[in-house]
Amino acid sequence: MLEKIVALSRKASPWVAHFNSGGCNACDIEVMATITPRFDVERLGIQLKGSPRHADILICTGPVTGQIRERLLRIYHQMPQPKYVVAVGSCALSGGVFHGCYNVMGGVDQVIPVDVYVPGCPPRPDAIIAGIAKVLDKMQEDALSKDGREREVDHGC
């Protein structure tokens, strides 16, 4: 019973932090459009938080550049467990048009674990909301299963 309430609370109150890992800003504009009143993501409990310490979901846009790699890792480690990552846009998935560049890691999943990929250049707000909704189901499942995200508690930062 208690576990179910906890799982429900995880699912119903995702706070997101938005991080531009070297993108061209198109995806960022779409992420900003997602949280405008028109789409009303507060129905799902989604709130945009400034601090990664408060966030459950990290939304990453952009191929990870060599310079931003350390920052991305630091932001990721600053988030409290259980934490999830959504990669938004073609660049965040595979490096996109920057694939193979000397200064680009080629996708967010080369640096930190990614849970959901939202393709598009840039993806529409509906697609981003659908991606976050997929993570929400995963959050609920993980909270209910015994070997969920709780085990990988990392200390530091």
Place this chain on the structure above:
Amino acid sequence: MDFLADLFKLLVFPGFLFVVNFGLFLEWVDRKIYARMQHRVGPPWYQPWLDTIKLFTKEDVIPEKANPFMFTFLPVLDLAAAVTAFLYLPFGGFSSVNPFPGDLVVVVFFLTLSTLLLFLIGWYSGSPFGRVGSLRAVTQFLAYEVPLVLSLLTPALLAGSWSISTIKIVMAQNLSRFLPVTLLALAVSLLSLQGKLLRVPFDAPEAETEIVAGPLTEYTGRRLAFIRLAERAELVVGAGLISNLFLPFDKVLGMLGFFVSCVVVVFGLSVLRASFARLRIEDTTLISWKYLIPFSALGMALAIMVRG
């Protein structure tokens, strides 16, 4: 049995559980009104409770640069200060836990205490954003504290007493005569309460587009939940205090009247939040000293003239 009854008062009603749940309810009212003003549907009614439960089950992180003792102790103390303030408020036909002449000052003191605790919360979190937020919180404290207290003293002047329950009785008996006089003070107290609770347009201390989250930047999990609950409890105390002093509907309607007048106050705060953008910290101080304080002084002068 006396001891158990006291414990019940402290922890369940009108203490901790009641204040926290009522605070979360008022948060939902606030968020719903805000959403409707933006032509949205808004969150379901159980949203604040689920947010709190989620925060309590998240990982706890103590940053290396933070002071571990203060980092753990201050959020709890913050909540305790806010809940204690509510114990001194009479509401819905119940008298306060310990009524005495001068409890108005005690409630204002506890509200001030939780602002100073917010300063310490940011200061000891070891983050530059936290420190900047703390300093802004204290600067803003200089702005709204004087008009808030002056406007709360206007009904006290009319009633000729510092005791909340006496003020309430006098205000309820002469509501038609006194309410027009106190309207100015009511407006000033709503604006300064908005500043006290660090809400838009006076949210420079927590400005998330400039300084991440101000004093709360480094807080995670249950410590953040405690601070958030303390903020909700402050909202309850502020709304309860204004409803006791200015809108004592519960003398007529009982408990329902208290809820109605609190929701009316929160409605006013939500309208303010929805219709303005954030002010810079120096503008907050300027507006307070140029407009709020003269108007609250005018309100007091009106009260003195009416009382004769």
